[in-house]
Amino acid sequence: MTTRREALEMIGIATGSVLLGSIVTGCATTKTGNSNGYAVAADGKTPGFPWPYIKLDPVNCAERAYKAFLEGHCMFGSFSGIVGEYAEKMGAPYDSFPFPMMKIGAGGGGDWATLCGSLNGAMLSISLFSRDPKPLVDELFGWYQKEPLPNYHPSAKPRVEITVTSVAKSPLCHVSVSRWCKSAKVKSFSMDRDERCAWMTASVAKKAVELLNAQADGVFMGNYPLPKHVQECRSCHDKEGIYENTRGKMECGTCHFSLGTKHPEI
Amino acid sequence: MTTRREALEMIGIATGSVLLGSIVTGCATTKTGNSNGYAVAADGKTPGFPWPYIKLDPVNCAERAYKAFLEGHCMFGSFSGIVGEYAEKMGAPYDSFPFPMMKIGAGGGGDWATLCGSLNGAMLSISLFSRDPKPLVDELFGWYQKEPLPNYHPSAKPRVEITVTSVAKSPLCHVSVSRWCKSAKVKSFSMDRDERCAWMTASVAKKAVELLNAQADGVFMGNYPLPKHVQECRSCHDKEGIYENTRGKMECGTCHFSLGTKHPEI
Numbered sequence: 001m002t003t004r005r006e007a008l009e010m011i012g013i014a015t016g017s018v019l020l021g022s023i024v025t026g027c028a029t030t031k032t033g034n035s036n037g038y039a040v041a042a043d044g045k046t047p048g049f050p051w052p053y054i055k056l057d058p059v060n061c062a063e064r065a066y067k068a069f070l071e072g073h074c075m076f077g078s079f080s081g082i083v084g085e086y087a088e089k090m091g092a093p094y095d096s097f098p099f100p101m102m103k104i105g106a107g108g109g110g111d112w113a114t115l116c117g118s119l120n121g122a123m124l125s126i127s128l129f130s131r132d133p134k135p136l137v138d139e140l141f142g143w144y145q146k147e148p149l150p151n152y153h154p155s156a157k158p159r160v161e162i163t164v165t166s167v168a169k170s171p172l173c174h175v176s177v178s179r180w181c182k183s184a185k186v187k188s189f190s191m192d193r194d195e196r197c198a199w200m201t202a203s204v205a206k207k208a209v210e211l212l213n214a215q216a217d218g219v220f221m222g223n224y225p226l227p228k229h230v231q232e233c234r235s236c237h238d239k240e241g242i243y244e245n246t247r248g249k250m251e252c253g254t255c256h257f258s259l260g261t262k263h264p265e266i
Numbered sequence: 267m268t269t270r271r272e273a274l275e276m277i278g279i280a281t282g283s284v285l286l287g288s289i290v291t292g293c294a295t296t297k298t299g300n301s302n303g304y305a306v307a308a309d310g311k312t313p314g315f316p317w318p319y320i321k322l323d324p325v326n327c328a329e330r331a332y333k334a335f336l337e338g339h340c341m342f343g344s345f346s347g348i349v350g351e352y353a354e355k356m357g358a359p360y361d362s363f364p365f366p367m368m369k370i371g372a373g374g375g376g377d378w379a380t381l382c383g384s385l386n387g388a389m390l391s392i393s394l395f396s397r398d399p400k401p402l403v404d405e406l407f408g409w410y411q412k413e414p415l416p417n418y419h420p421s422a423k424p425r426v427e428i429t430v431t432s433v434a435k436s437p438l439c440h441v442s443v444s445r446w447c448k449s450a451k452v453k454s455f456s457m458d459r460d461e462r463c464a465w466m467t468a469s470v471a472k473k474a475v476e477l478l479n480a481q482a483d484g485v486f487m488g489n490y491p492l493p494k495h496v497q498e499c500r501s502c503h504d505k506e507g508i509y510e511n512t513r514g515k516m517e518c519g520t521c522h523f524s525l526g527t528k529h530p531e532i
Contacts, residue, residue: 100315105390109381112514245448247377249377258523
């Protein structure tokens with residue numbers, strides 16, 4: 001009689017089977033935590049959620065993200081760049097994730113131009129691997145709002161050479177694309193803009209993996225706190241402010257061009 | 267000697283194993299299509315991507331979404347409401363999806379108040395089940411922008427009775443929350459607002475499942491085309507417009523309060 005255990009080992013998915021069960025319940029049967037928020041399997045075989053992170057190479061992920069963008073655009077690109085790289089290293093059952101579901105995030109979600117798809121995919125990747133994802137997401141979004149991007153040049157010959165960067169001042173696709181198109185003096189459905197978004201996807205994937213690695217090493221430090229003017233707006237309008245009538249961390253002035261005559265001077 | 271096939275059957279995951287393989291490659295070994303865009307497994311065991319949709323009960327999904335919100339907020343709520351209901355019916359390997367990864371989408375993504383988390387979770391659910399998800403996402407987002415919401419009352423006794431609805435005029439958390447708080451005259455981090463978002467999550471999950479069911483039945487019809495004034499803006503500023511300097515489908519006037527003096531009369 002072959003035992004269940006032997007049967008599992010025979011098909012080489014003992015680890016996977018236990019993992020599937022542990023993911024469903026959301027907790028591992030045997031695990032310990034480390035100082036930077038990751039699940040660590042005591043026996044190396046029974047990780048729970050989040051998936052046990054192994055440090056990835058940021059450049060490899062950026063390259064993979066670039067190629068994935070060409071197949072399924074921005075959200076699929078960054079998610080596949082990171083989680084696809086991981087799945088290739090880890091094999092089953094991690095590679096069974098239904099990656100194509102992320103394709104809908106293109107163009108800021110079904111082309112609605114809301115949250116930049118590369119950020120959406122990277123945010124979910126971070127969430128899949130970290131027990132403490134929010135500081136990393138804050139850092140990633142803060143970096144995206146403030147840095148001249150894209151800042152990653154793919155190794156393959158690009159469809160168009162991108163020479164212009166812009167500061168998005170927002171995590172929203174609509175604003176990010178518009179500002180770059182204005183800087184580059186190109187149209188929003190041009191090949192230039194599409195290639196820029198492919199480079200953005202690679203840039204975001206690389207940054208997200210750098211953040212995951214820093215957290216895994218216990219050396220993560222945030223360099224992109226909310227700007228002072230956003231903190232000032234939030235001090236009245238966000239949690240515990242005198243008005244407390246909204247929520248958010250996006251740049252305020254990007255949409256609120258004018259505060260109107262009733263608003264006090266700031 | 268136990269064969270690989272017998273070993274698989276012994277642990278009851280033969281179907282699952284084949285499925286996992288087919289998800290990885292993104293195509294089923296044996297499948298046929300139907301008229302409304304769904305993958306249908308010829309033998310009922312080898313579905314590919316998208317996951318083979320079975321019609322779900324919108325009210326059951328709304329109830330599940332409401333409960334899931336209380337556990338993990340909006341994006342986790344709508345995604346678990348829909349895909350969790352499906353996973354419970356379908357079992358392995360569908361129930362191995364790492365649902366907790368969606369928790370990061372709360373508050374419009376890490377509390378950044380970008381894309382409403384309930385929309386993000388519903389969008390990905392639709393993408394997981396439909397070969398033609400974009401018309402459904404367009405309809406869902408268009409409905410969310412235009413309808414007085416929330417419109418679903420959970421069967422369980424709510425933490426607060428929500429009596430006020432508002433029209434979001436945007437798929438963005440920041441705008442949606444602010445507008446509701448103004449209508450309800452409550453603070454943005456109050457229990458009222460949190461309960462409203464739980465009802466919103468249930469409302470969105472219900473609507474998304476109604477759309478999936480309509481597509482599965484071949485009777486999907488869009489009732490929320492882009493408003494005329496958005497189409498007018500897009501005719502100059504979006505794809506193939508004379509400026510073609512941006513992209514998006516969101517309500518324009520919600521952020522662009524004033525067009526400035528240089529813009530022609532519209």
